[in-house]
Amino acid sequence: MNSIKINNVCKSFGEVKALDNISLEIHDGELFGLIGPDGAGKTTLFKSLVTLLRCDSGNSTVCELDTVTNRKEIRQIVGYMPGTFSLYSDLTVYENLKFFADIFGTTIEKGYDLIKDIWVQIEPFKNRLSGKLSGGMKQKLALCCALVHQPEVLFLDEPTTGVDPVSRKEFWQMLRKLKEKKITIFVSTPYMDEAVLCDRVALIQDGRILSIDTPEGVIDSFSRDLYEIKPHRIYDVLKALYKWDKSYSSNAFGNSVHFIGKDDNVSVEQILSFFKDSGISVEYVKRIKPSIEDCFIEFMSGKK
Amino acid sequence: MNITLELIRKELLQIFRNPLIVKVIVMAPVLQLIVLVFAANFEIKNLNIGFIDRDNTSISSSVKNSFVSSGYFKLKNIKKDYSEGLKEFDREDVDIIVEIPDNFEKDFKNGLHPNMFIAVNAINSMKAGVASSYISKTMATYYKSESFLSASKNANLQSIPTIDVEYSDWYNPHLDYKSYMLAGVLCAIVTIMGILLTSLNVVREKEIGTIEQLNVIPITKSQFIIGKIVPFALVGLAQFTLGIIVAIIIFNMKIEGSIVLLYVMLLVYLLVVLSVGFLISIFSETQSQAMFVSLFCMFIFILMSGLFTPVESMPDWAQYIVKLNPLSYMIEAMRMIILKGSTFLNVIKDFSVLIGMGVLVNSMIFVFYKKVN
Numbered sequence: 040m041n042s043i044k045i046n047n048v049c050k051s052f053g054e055v056k057a058l059d060n061i062s063l064e065i066h067d068g069e070l071f072g073l074i075g076p077d078g079a080g081k082t083t084l085f086k087s088l089v090t091l092l093r094c095d096s097g098n099s100t101v102c103e104l105d106t107v108t109n110r111k112e113i114r115q116i117v118g119y120m121p122g123t124f125s126l127y128s129d130l131t132v133y134e135n136l137k138f139f140a141d142i143f144g145t146t147i148e149k150g151y152d153l154i155k156d157i158w159v160q161i162e163p164f165k166n167r168l169s170g171k172l173s174g175g176m177k178q179k180l181a182l183c184c185a186l187v188h189q190p191e192v193l194f195l196d197e198p199t200t201g202v203d204p205v206s207r208k209e210f211w212q213m214l215r216k217l218k219e220k221k222i223t224i225f226v227s228t229p230y231m232d233e234a235v236l237c238d239r240v241a242l243i244q245d246g247r248i249l250s251i252d253t254p255e256g257v258i259d260s261f262s263r264d265l266y267e268i269k270p271h272r273i274y275d276v277l278k279a280l281y282k283w284d285k286s287y288s289s290n291a292f293g294n295s296v297h298f299i300g301k302d303d304n305v306s307v308e309q310i311l312s313f314f315k316d317s318g319i320s321v322e323y324v325k326r327i328k329p330s331i332e333d334c335f336i337e338f339m340s341g342k343k
Numbered sequence: 344m345n346i347t348l349e350l351i352r353k354e355l356l357q358i359f360r361n362p363l364i365v366k367v368i369v370m371a372p373v374l375q376l377i378v379l380v381f382a383a384n385f386e387i388k389n390l391n392i393g394f395i396d397r398d399n400t401s402i403s404s405s406v407k408n409s410f411v412s413s414g415y416f417k418l419k420n421i422k423k424d425y426s427e428g429l430k431e432f433d434r435e436d437v438d439i440i441v442e443i444p445d446n447f448e449k450d451f452k453n454g455l456h457p458n459m460f461i462a463v464n465a466i467n468s469m470k471a472g473v474a475s476s477y478i479s480k481t482m483a484t485y486y487k488s489e490s491f492l493s494a495s496k497n498a499n500l501q502s503i504p505t506i507d508v509e510y511s512d513w514y515n516p517h518l519d520y521k522s523y524m525l526a527g528v529l530c531a532i533v534t535i536m537g538i539l540l541t542s543l544n545v546v547r548e549k550e551i552g553t554i555e556q557l558n559v560i561p562i563t564k565s566q567f568i569i570g571k572i573v574p575f576a577l578v579g580l581a582q583f584t585l586g587i588i589v590a591i592i593i594f595n596m597k598i599e600g601s602i603v604l605l606y607v608m609l610l611v612y613l614l615v616v617l618s619v620g621f622l623i624s625i626f627s628e629t630q631s632q633a634m635f636v637s638l639f640c641m642f643i644f645i646l647m648s649g650l651f652t653p654v655e656s657m658p659d660w661a662q663y664i665v666k667l668n669p670l671s672y673m674i675e676a677m678r679m680i681i682l683k684g685s686t687f688l689n690v691i692k693d694f695s696v697l698i699g700m701g702v703l704v705n706s707m708i709f710v711f712y713k714k715v716n
Contacts, residue, residue, distance in 0.1 A: 086555075086716075089559050090559065090714075090715060091555055091558055091559060091714075091715060091716060092715065092716045093715050093716065110715070111561055114559050114560060114561040115561045117559070119555075119556070119559045121552055121555050121556070123552045124552070125551060125552030125553045125555060125556055126553065126556075127353070127357065127551075127553060128551065129357055129360045129361065130353070130356060130357065130360070134353075134356065138349065138353050139556075139560075141345070141346070141349040142346055142349050142350070142560050142562070143560060143561070144345060144346060184556075
C-alpha cells in the first residue's frame with residue numbers, strides 16, 4: 040500500500056514554477072528521502088502534503104485521504120516538522136511538548152512509547168526555555184513535538200540543515216528506529232550523503248523529479264567510468280581538464296577531482312600522460328566506484 | 344472545547360512568562376489613571392491678566408478686585424497703555440488684557456454705558472474660550488456685587504429689566520472633571536492594551552513560524568479565534584478591575600449604576616477591540632507592520648471618541664466617523680453608568696451597536712484568516 044501518492048502536482052508562485060508536474064508514490068513504512076538543492080521545491084511539496092498550501096493542479100493523498108477534501112483528517116494523522124525551528128521559545132521544553140500533546144487531544148503518556156528514545160536525551164533540560172537549547176537539542180524537541188500525537192506519516196522538512204555532523208548522524212539513527220515502529224517517514228535534505236540512509240530517494244531540481252530509486256539503484260544506474268585524481272594543486276588540474284577535448288566532466292571532491300571521460304576508452308594511462316604533457320604533477324589517478332553524490336551531480340548536470 | 348482551553352492556557356503562560364508585559368499590564372492602569380486624570384483637566388486656572396487702569400476710580404478698582412477674587416486670574420498691573428500690554432502678550436506673560444478707559448466712572452454715572460476693552464490671547468483656542476467664559480462669569484458676579492449695586496444706585500440709570508438665569512448641574516453637581524475623565528481614560532487604557540497585545544500576537548506566531556504548526560493541528564477556525572481572544576479578554580478584565588479599584592481608592596469615584604452592567608458592556612467592548620487587533624494581525628506580515636497599523640487605529644479611536652473633545656462640537660463629517668468608533672460608544676455608556684446610574688435600557692443603543700461591530704469584525708476574521716494558503 041502507498042502512504043503518500045502524488046499525481047501530477049503543479050504549483051507556481053508568479054513566474055516561478057515551484058512544482059512542475061510532480062508524481063511520486065511512497066510506500067507504507069518507508070523512509071523516503073527527497074534530495075535537492077535549495078529552492079528545488081522541497082518545502083513547497085511538503086507544505087502541500089500537510090495541507091498548508093493548495094496546489095494549482097494535480098492531486099495528492101496521504102493515507103488514502105485527499106489533501107484538499109480530507110484536510111481535517113489528514114491533520115490528525117500527520118506529524119510535520121518545518122524547516123525552521125518553530126516551537127515557542129518562551130515556553131520550556133516540557134511545556135512545548137505538553138502543549139502539542141494536549142492540542143491533539145492526547146497526552147504525553149500515550150505517545151511516550153514513540154518518543155521515549157529521543158525524549159530521554161532532552162529530558163534533563165525539560166525545565167529550560169526551548170529558545171535556550173542548542174541547535175541539535177532543538178531539533179530533537181521539534182521531532183518529539185511532531186511525534187507526540189502518534190502520527191502515521193511523519194514529514195520532516197530539512198531536519199538536519201544547520202546541525203553538526205555528529206548530531207546529524209544521531210538524528211538519522213533515530214529515524215531508522217522510528218521506521219521500525221511502522222511510521223512512514225518522508226524527509227527532505229539538501230545533503231546528498233544522507234541519501235544512502237533512506238530506503239528510496241527522489242532527486243528534485245527546479246520543481247521536477249529527476250529520478251526515483253533506491254540508493255543502490257541510483258549507484259548502479261551510473262554507467263560511466265569514474266576516475267579519482269589526487270592532484271598537488273587542484274586548481275591547475277581542474278583548469279587543464281576543462282580544456283581537454285576528451286573530458287566529459289570534472290568536479291572537485293574535497294582534496295581530489297572526480298573525472299569522467301568523454302568516451303569509455305579513456306584509461307588511467309591516458310589521463311596520466313595528458314598530465315605529463317601539460318606539465319602538471321599529480322599524486323595518483325585511479326578508477327573508483329561512484330558514490331551517490333557522483334550520481335546526483337551527474338543527474339543534476341542534466342547530461343544523462 | 345479542551346483544545347480551546349489548551350490554547351488559552353498556553354497563551355496565558357506566554358503572557359506571564361514575559362515580565363515586562365506583566366508589569367505593563369499592572370502599571371498601565373494605575374499610572375495612566377493617576378497621571379492622565381489629573382493632567383487631562385479642562386479646568387484652567389491661574390490665567391494671567393494684565394490690567395490697564397486708566398480711570399483709577401473706585402469703580403474701576405472694584406472691577407479689578409472682582410477679577411482677583413474670582414480665583415481664576417492672576418493679576419499683573421500694567422502701568423502704561425495697550426502697547427505695553429501687547430509686548431506682554433508677545434512674551435506670553437499675560438493671557439488676557441483688560442483695559443478700563445478714561446472717564447469710565449464718570450460716563451457710568453452719567454448713564455452712558457461706558458465700554459471696557461478686553462483682549463484674549465487665542466493661540467490656544469480652547470484656553471481662550473475658557474478664559475472668555477470666565478470673564479463673562481466674573482462680570483456677571485460683579486453686576487450683583489455690593490460695590491456695583493451701590494455705584495449704580497447713585498448713577499443716573501434707567502432701570503433695565505434683566506432675566507436671571509439659574510444653573511444647576513445634574514449628575515455632576517460640582518462639575519468635577521475627574522469623575523468624567525476617569526471613565527473615559529479607563530476605556531482608553533483597555534483599548535490600547537487590547538489592540539496592541541492581540542495585534543502583535545498572531546503576527547508573532549507568523550514571524551517565528553509556529554503559525555504553521557498551529558495550522559496543521561486539527562482545530563477549527565472558531566476554536567483558534569476563541570483561543571486567541573479569551574486570554575486577552577481576561578487581561579482586559581483584570582486591567583479594568585484594577586483601574587476601577589484605583590479610581591475608587593484614589594479619586595473616590597462613585598459608581599451610580601450597576602457594576603454587573605459595567606462588566607457586561609466591558610465584555611462586549613473587549614470582543615470588538617480584541618477582534619480588531621486580531622484582524623490587524625492577520626493582515627500583517629511582521630510585528631512592526633502590526634504595530635504601525637494598531638497605533639494608527641488607536642489614535643483614531645481615542646481622538647475621535649469624545650474622550651477629550653465633545654463629539655457635539657465636531658463638524659458633521661467628523662461626527663459620522665465617530666459613529667464608526669467603538670470606543671465612543673463604550674465611553675458614552677461608561678459615563679452614563681458611572682455618573683448617571685443608567686440602566687441597561689438606557690445604554691441599549693451602545694450595547695447593540697457594539698455587538699453588531701463585534702459580529703462584523705469577527706466575520707471578517709473568519710473570511711480573511713486562512714489556514715491554507
